[in-house]
Every structure is written in C-alpha cells, then in structure tokens.
Amino acid sequence: MTASLMVDAPALSERLAVVRAGIADAVATAGRDPAEVTLIVVTKFQPASLGRELAALGVRDFGENRHQDAQPKAAELADLGATWHFVGQLQSKKARQVRAYCRVIHSVDRESLIDAFTSEAGVNEHPPTEIFLQLNLTDDPSRGGVSDSGLESLVERVLAVPGIALRGVMAVAPLDEEPRSAFARVRAASERVAALAPDATAISMGMSGDYAEAILEGATHLRVGSAITGNRPVAG
Numbered sequence: 001m002t003a004s005l006m007v008d009a010p011a012l013s014e015r016l017a018v019v020r021a022g023i024a025d026a027v028a029t030a031g032r033d034p035a036e037v038t039l040i041v042v043t044k045f046q047p048a049s050l051g052r053e054l055a056a057l058g059v060r061d062f063g064e065n066r067h068q069d070a071q072p073k074a075a076e077l078a079d080l081g082a083t084w085h086f087v088g089q090l091q092s093k094k095a096r097q098v099r100a101y102c103r104v105i106h107s108v109d110r111e112s113l114i115d116a117f118t119s120e121a122g123v124n125e126h127p128p129t130e131i132f133l134q135l136n137l138t139d140d141p142s143r144g145g146v147s148d149s150g151l152e153s154l155v156e157r158v159l160a161v162p163g164i165a166l167r168g169v170m171a172v173a174p175l176d177e178e179p180r181s182a183f184a185r186v187r188a189a190s191e192r193v194a195a196l197a198p199d200a201t202a203i204s205m206g207m208s209g210d211y212a213e214a215i216l217e218g219a220t221h222l223r224v225g226s227a228i229t230g231n232r233p234v235a236g
C-alpha cells in the first residue's frame with residue numbers, strides 16, 4: 001500500500017506526456033486549434049507535493065472535488081500562481097469559501113447555489129468567478145447536474161447575477177452510454193446556452209478514459225485525473 005502512495009517522478013512526466021500527445025492527436029483529427037483546449041489535471045486525493053511536481057512539468061490548471069481537501073492544498077501551493085477549478089458537487093453553504101481560492105467552478109447545477117453567490121456581502125472582493133453549468137446526462141437526480149428541461153431557466157438566472165461569469169456547460173459521460181453520443185448531447189446543450197449567452201461557448205467534458213471523444217465533440221476544458229496522476233490513493 002505504501003508503495004502506491006509514493007510518487008515516481010519520471011513515471012508522472014511520462015504519463016503527462018502520453019496524455020498531452022493523445023490530446024494533440026485528437027485535436028489534429030478534429031481539425032481544431034490546440035489553443036482552444038485547456039487541460040485541467042484533477043489532483044483530488046493526491047498530496048500537494050504532486051501538484052508541485054505537475055507545476056514543474058508545466059501544468060497551470062488543477063481540478064479538485066472536495067472543499068476540505070482543496071482549500072489547504074490551494075493554500076500550500078499558492079506560490080505557483082495556478083488556476084484552481086472546482087469540479088465536485090458543491091453545497092451552497094460552502095460556495096463562498098470555494099470561491100475564495102477557485103477561479104472556476106464547473107459544477108453549478110441549481111438556483112440555490114447561484115443565490116449563494118449573490119447573497120454574499122462584499123460580492124466585489126473577488127474578480128468574477130467563472131462558472132460552468134453542469135448537465136445531468138442521466139435520469140438519476142443524485143448524479144448532480146441540471147436536467148435538460150431546466151437548463152434555459154438556470155442560464156437566465158446566472159445572467160441576472162453580478163460577480164459571476166458564465167463560461168459554458170460541463171458534464172460527465174454516463175457509464176451506460178457511448179461517450180461520443182453523450183458528448184454530442186452536451187454539444188447540443190451548449191448551443192442552446194450560447195443562444196442565450198453568446199460568450200458562454202466553453203464545454204468542460206472528457207476525463208481519463210474519454211478525453212479524445214470529448215475533443216471530437218468540441219470540448220474546450222478536459223478534466224483528466226488518474227491517467228496522469230496514476231491510481232488515486234484510497235480516500236481517508
């Protein structure tokens with residue numbers, strides 16, 4: 001068990017290089033501009049030291065899914081000047097704390113969360129928080145994400161609120177569907193959002209197993225964890 005917690009620096013750089021090459025290939029196949037695609041390395045459950053090693057390899061964007069882990073890690077690595085992305089389910093009462101260290105929140109899926117941003121005193125103390133609206137691609141409400149039918153009204157709500165900037169949509173491919181077809185549905189939802197909010201064209205999708213399919217369907221923000229970091233240490 002201990003061995004799996006040890007970080008092998010050459011292996012890390014090799015895994016990162018493999019993912020970067022895979023991204024470059026998919027971008028070329030899709031005929032897209034590499035500058036449109038941002039790689040976010042999801043470092044959840046990993047020690048802050050891994051973030052430092054990744055930064056030395058040129059990683060500038062980190063993703064985390066639990067506030068209690070992410071906050072101290074972001075603080076310890078504040079000198080890196082990295083961009084922190086929150087990708088996990090978020091409780092409204094934590095929204096304000098997360099906003100203090102994450103410039104981007106990918107998992108906004110309900111009005112109460114948006115209201116938590118508005119009800120803040122000192123709403124101007126941060127630069128605008130960039131947000132993605134998370135789509136639920138399943139019929140299971142516990143998976144997180146707004147249902148297809150609720151998307152437009154959530155967009156309207158976000159646009160009415162100062163201090164947050166809508167970037168686009170985010171999704172996780174369901175386990176029981178081909179990623180490519182799930183991502184095509186996200187692309188269609190993205191077009192609906194852009195019809196209401198012309199600047200909100202970003203698409204956050206694609207993980208270790210499906211980032212190439214995501215790129216082919218227009219992903220602009222990839223959230224890749226284990227393919228780069230190796231197996232995650234057991235939580236807790």
Ligand SMILES: *Cc1c(COP(=O)(O)O)cnc(C)c1O
Pocket residue numbers: 042044065087088172207208209223224225226227
């Ligand atoms: C963990 C996680 C990822 C990264 O998953 P991998 O399969 O390790 O690449 C991406 N997005 C979200 C929302 C996650 O929770």
